[in-house]
Amino acid sequence: MNWVKPLGGIGEHAATPVDPAQLDATDLQLLLLLSRDARISQRSLARELGMSAPAVADRIARLHRQGVIEGYGVRLNWSALGYPTIAYLTVTAGQGFEQGLIMTRLAELPEVEEVMIVTGGVDMLVRVRVRDHTHLRELLIDKVWQIEGIQRTETSLSVAEMKPKNTTSELLADMIRRVEP
Amino acid sequence: MNWVKPLGGIGEHAATPVDPAQLDATDLQLLLLLSRDARISQRSLARELGMSAPAVADRIARLHRQGVIEGYGVRLNWSALGYPTIAYLTVTAGQGFEQGLIMTRLAELPEVEEVMIVTGGVDMLVRVRVRDHTHLRELLIDKVWQIEGIQRTETSLSVAEMKPKNTTSELLADMIRRVEP
DNA sequence: CTTGAAATAATGAATGA
DNA sequence: TCATTCATTATTTCAAG
Numbered sequence: 001m002n003w004v005k006p007l008g009g010i011g012e013h014a015a016t017p018v019d020p021a022q023l024d025a026t027d028l029q030l031l032l033l034l035s036r037d038a039r040i041s042q043r044s045l046a047r048e049l050g051m052s053a054p055a056v057a058d059r060i061a062r063l064h065r066q067g068v069i070e071g072y073g074v075r076l077n078w079s080a081l082g083y084p085t086i087a088y089l090t091v092t093a094g095q096g097f098e099q100g101l102i103m104t105r106l107a108e109l110p111e112v113e114e115v116m117i118v119t120g121g122v123d124m125l126v127r128v129r130v131r132d133h134t135h136l137r138e139l140l141i142d143k144v145w146q147i148e149g150i151q152r153t154e155t156s157l158s159v160a161e162m163k164p165k166n167t168t169s170e171l172l173a174d175m176i177r178r179v180e181p
Numbered sequence: 182m183n184w185v186k187p188l189g190g191i192g193e194h195a196a197t198p199v200d201p202a203q204l205d206a207t208d209l210q211l212l213l214l215l216s217r218d219a220r221i222s223q224r225s226l227a228r229e230l231g232m233s234a235p236a237v238a239d240r241i242a243r244l245h246r247q248g249v250i251e252g253y254g255v256r257l258n259w260s261a262l263g264y265p266t267i268a269y270l271t272v273t274a275g276q277g278f279e280q281g282l283i284m285t286r287l288a289e290l291p292e293v294e295e296v297m298i299v300t301g302g303v304d305m306l307v308r309v310r311v312r313d314h315t316h317l318r319e320l321l322i323d324k325v326w327q328i329e330g331i332q333r334t335e336t337s338l339s340v341a342e343m344k345p346k347n348t349t350s351e352l353l354a355d356m357i358r359r360v361e362p
Numbered sequence: 363c364t365t366g367a368a369a370t371a372a373t374g375a376a377t378g379a
Numbered sequence: 380t381c382a383t384t385c386a387t388t389a390t391t392t393c394a395a396g
Contacts, residue, residue, distance in 0.1 A: 010341045013341075013343065013344070014341040014342060014343065014344065015260075015341075015342050015343065015344050015345055017260050017265060018258055018260040018261045018265075019261070020260070020261060020262065020263040021261045021262070023262075031255065031257065034254075034255040035254055035255050035257075036252075037252060037253055038219045038220060038252075038253035038254050038255045039219060039220060039253045066261065067258050067261050068257060068258055068261045068262060069255055069256070069257060069258075070256040070257065070258050070345065071217075071218060071219075071255075071256040071347075072218055072219035072220045072253060072254070072255055072256065073215075073216055073219050073253070073254050073255075073256050073347070073349060074212065074215040074216050074219050074250055074252075074253055074254075074349065075250070075251040075252040075253065075254050076212065076216075076249060076250060076251065076349060077199055077248050077249055077250075077251050079196075079198050079199040079201070080199045080200070080201060080202045080247065080248050080249045081201065081202070081204075081249060081356070082201040082356075083352065084198060084199075086297065088297075088299065088306055099341075100341075103341070103343050104343070106343075107343040107344070107346060110348070110351035110352050110354070110355040111352070111355075112348070113348040114342070114343070114348075115342070115343040116267065116269075116339040116340075116341070116342050116343075117339070117340045117341040117342075118269065118337040118338060118339055118340060119336075119337055119338045119340060120335065120336075120337040120338075122337075125269055125337065129348070129352065154301065155300075155301075156299040156300055156301040156303075156306065157299060157300045157301075158297040158298070158299055159297075159298045159299060159300060160191045160194075160195040160196075160280075160281075160284070160297070160298040161195060161196050161295070161296070161297050161298075162194065162195065162196065162284050162285070162287075162288040162295070162296040162297075163194070163195065163196050163288070164196060164251065165288060166252075166254070167291070167293070167294040167295075167310070168254060168255065168257060170291035171259075171264065171291050171292070171310065173291070174291040174292075175262070175263075
């Protein structure tokens, strides 16, 4: 058969869900401290948490094994790096095309920070980071619109963004509040 | 006077633009290595870059001073933490309301990861991370819709996301390719 | 989880290209 | 200015309890 599969073949392309890990308050505090400064020493972490450095190392290793910690990154000022512009593209896929495949093609572009299949009027939301309008235009013409199955895109350009905030820290702080009020 | 200011009062609430820093290929390589694993030792960085550890420390300090490096963070698996759901809200502001103020109110919510004022049919795009549909409903009713000046919101729920990728690394690798092909 | 010793890493001074 | 080496201080890691 050859019917339309709205989410057909997504499985291989999308992130796979994970069962929530059971973490105690110390784990969350540890993650909070790391989210504020991931280069903090285990010794400093140990001091803040009131435990020994090896105990901290053990917990970090366990959080890695559990898949809670995926890695450590650097927060960069993209304006200072010459990539000040964010745009969102809404993508509508042609009937009968695998959205998962389109998602993968989009995700391969270095400028693409996120691809999500969403409910509502359009099929996908794509977040891209570019140097300027010329870069955005070239990205659309040379890369995005070349992807088979993309029927239509609309571009929303960012005119102003909020001051950068550390969402990870805020969400973790919120989780800690719910655990021990 | 009391005319409508479409972007009125944004200045105090939005991120301020920064002049691009002039970075050499070594700086970009350094940032690339940090973006892959921000907890790598300066010694390892020095080995990879073919220089001494103090030289690496100097460069990192300078990149901090230049505002290129804003900090270091931990990449978490939010599904494993019990926050698997992302939604995008489009927000339309009432006439005469300061969008900058609405942006600040939204950014104060821990669930809000990003607020952008965009071109196109709506005024703002808001990215939120929640535990489940109940959490999203409560966030909308108790928090978002209580913000003065918000006239209308529409919610796009994420049905599938791409596999997590390190955009920072990819963009930096792309920048390095342009500097030294 | 702890302590304490051994291995590794970061930092600062002095200095050279 | 930018990097180096070396000495000192700090941190991580490992073994044992």
